[in-house]
Amino acid sequence: MKVCNVCGSQVADQYTTCPNCGSTNLTVQNNAQPQMNVYQQPVGQPVYNQPVQNQKGNIGWGILGFFVPIVGLILYLVWKDSKPGDSKVAGMGALIGFGITFLFNVISIIF
Ligand SMILES: [Zn+2]
Structure with a gap:
């Protein structure tokens, strides 16, 4: 997703000009939201909640x-x-x- 620097509208990646105002002044938006399915946990490696075994007692x-x-x-x-x-x-x-x-x-x- 890109953002138009002139009118601020969101522009799809395939556009090189803003469909709203026609400007070519577009910047690629840093999408902070993690995309699902990309960061999937590896299958077959379940995370165990192991208690700390060699804990020193007070x-x-x-x-x-x-x-x-x-x-x-x-x-x-x-x-x-x-x-x-x-x-x-x-x-x-x-x-x-x-x-x-x-x-x-x-x-x-x-x-
Ligand atoms: Zn625009």
Whole structure:
């Protein structure tokens, strides 16, 4: 598609003169709209939404899980799929927190 510089009307590519005003002062219009069918995705290569596998967990969640094991457990369950790294750290902290609480209970029962 071209645009007439004189009257501003859109002119089909095959015209060298403007059918509206007869001017030859035409410029090729930069069409910003992407043409469909041209930018088709290649067939047979589906895009998978893979979660980030080797995500490093934030140690802060482990500390939180350690001091408040129930929160760590909840975070572990909530983030299991979306944030595997943070989930693991929070779960680990909760596990250690639970373990130490259990240990203290055993010790206090014994003594
Ligand atoms: Zn014109």
